[in-house]
Amino acid sequence: MTQKKPLVTVIIVSYNHEDYVTQAINSVLSQTYKSIELIVIDDGSKDRSVEKILKLKDKFSFKFITRKNRGLAVTLNEAVNLSKGLYIAALASDDYYLPKRIEHAVNKLNHLPKDFVAVYSDGYMINTNNRKLCQFSDIYPRPLIGSVYNNLLCSNWIPAMGVTFRASILKKNKYDNRFIIEDWSQYLRIFKNRHYKIQYYKAFDFCYRQHNRNISKDSDLMKEQFNFMRSSFKDLGNFHQFKDQLKMKRFSMLKRLNFTNINLIFLSTLRILQRRYKALSLYSNE
Numbered sequence: 263m264t265q266k267k268p269l270v271t272v273i274i275v276s277y278n279h280e281d282y283v284t285q286a287i288n289s290v291l292s293q294t295y296k297s298i299e300l301i302v303i304d305d306g307s308k309d310r311s312v313e314k315i316l317k318l319k320d321k322f323s324f325k326f327i328t329r330k331n332r333g334l335a336v337t338l339n340e341a342v343n344l345s346k347g348l349y350i351a352a353l354a355s356d357d358y359y360l361p362k363r364i365e366h367a368v369n370k371l372n373h374l375p376k377d378f379v380a381v382y383s384d385g386y387m388i389n390t391n392n393r394k395l396c397q398f399s400d401i402y403p404r405p406l407i408g409s410v411y412n413n414l415l416c417s418n419w420i421p422a423m424g425v426t427f428r429a430s431i432l433k434k435n436k437y438d439n440r441f442i443i444e445d446w447s448q449y450l451r452i453f454k455n456r457h458y459k460i461q462y463y464k465a466f467d468f469c470y471r472q473h474n475r476n477i478s479k480d481s482d483l484m485k486e487q488f489n490f491m492r493s494s495f496k497d498l499g500n501f502h503q504f505k506d507q508l509k510m511k512r513f514s515m516l517k518r519l520n521f522t523n524i525n526l527i528f529l530s531t532l533r534i535l536q537r538r539y540k541a542l543s544l545y546s547n548e
Contacts, residue, residue: 267297268372270364270428271347275337276304276355280311281390282471285530286441287318289358295365300324301341306331333376334443342432351426356471359423360385363467367426370463375459380460382425385468398424398470403536408529410453415501416530418446420460423468431458441496442477442487450495477487501526 272290275284290300304312312328319326325344332340345409349371353359364384364460370381385393398421405413406446413419416502422445431452441447452458504523 266420266536268348268368269297269299269346270295270349270351270426271299271301271340271341271345272364273341273345273352274300274352274355275334275352276302276307276311276315277331277342278311278336278475279311279355280305280307280314282356282358283311284314284318285354285357286353287315287324287344288358289363290353291318291322291324292361292363293359293364294362295368298364298365299345299347301325303337303341303438304328305334305337330459330541333439335439335441338444339439341437342429342436345429347429349426350429350432353423353468356473358469358471360469362425362465362468365425366387366463366465366467370461370480371426371428374461376428377429377457380427381423381463382460383463383465383467385421385424385466388469388471390471390473391446392469394469395472398468400539400540403513403533403540404462405529406532407535410458410523411450411456411457412526413529413533414446414450414453415498415526416533418443418449419467419533420445420449421470423459441491442483444490447495450491450498454497488526507531 274283274286274290279286287300287302290298296379302315304315304327306329315326315328316475318324327340331382341352342350349368351364351367366383367381371378374381385398387398387401389395402417402421404419435452437444438447438451453460492502501523505527
């Protein structure tokens with residue numbers, strides 16, 4: 263008897279990406295894994311995104327909602343509430359999946375214990391013309407050692423478009439609409455529970471697009487959001503305050519050099535060295 267394949271919900275939040283949204287949706291519709299529930303919500307686009315989505319909606323069967331702008335976190339939560347899948351993956355409307363993205367994730371999650379609440383893969387950074395620039399992990403290297411939570415206190419490396427969660431976890435841990443960096447804040451809250459684990463699997467399953475309208479390109483906004491996160495997450499704030507004080511050579515902070523801070527400084531330094539090594543490797547290959 264053939265075992266029924268679990269349903270996977272893929273969420274696409276669309277917002278002013280008329281040049282890319284068709285490719286994003288098609289990348290989900292053309293997955294090798296077919297037991298997929300696709301939910302597309304347009305969050306108040308002012309361009310031709312809705313028109314392009316409706317053309318696909320007429321040809322293919324997926325759930326589509328269009329409404330006034332409410333923000334990314336609110337929209338993600340709306341889709342999570344609507345989802346019926348055992349697993350949930352999200353995709354921005356300017357990125358796209360490679361054909362075996364969902365198949366790989368399901369195969370991995372199906373064989374992991376329940377305390378592994380998510381899996382993720384690597385992918386490619388691309389430009390506006392779909393040209394591959396580098397691997398995602400060249401810019402955001404995976405930790406070599408240390409707990410998930412401690413590494414998240416140093417920086418975020420988990421690709422939002424490459425991670426697949428058990429639906430039960432996302433339904434219990436909704437996105438916080440106070441944060442623009444919605445994925446990092448979400449991961450910090452989930453993986454503060456040390457019983458929850460995430461597993462990397464070796465594959466290149468997505469393409470993350472870099473263009474002038476990426477929110478991450480707004481350095482002032484990112485700095486403001488990071489400071490807000492520091493004030494909102496005690497562990498994050500304490501560590502980065504300690505690190506900032508050391509950078510300013512305020513060595514009175516050494517009295518706070520406990521095991522946790524030593525561990526975090528080591529993990530943070532290791533990640534910096536990884537990035538520099540990756541950068542040198544990329545430069546030497548040009």
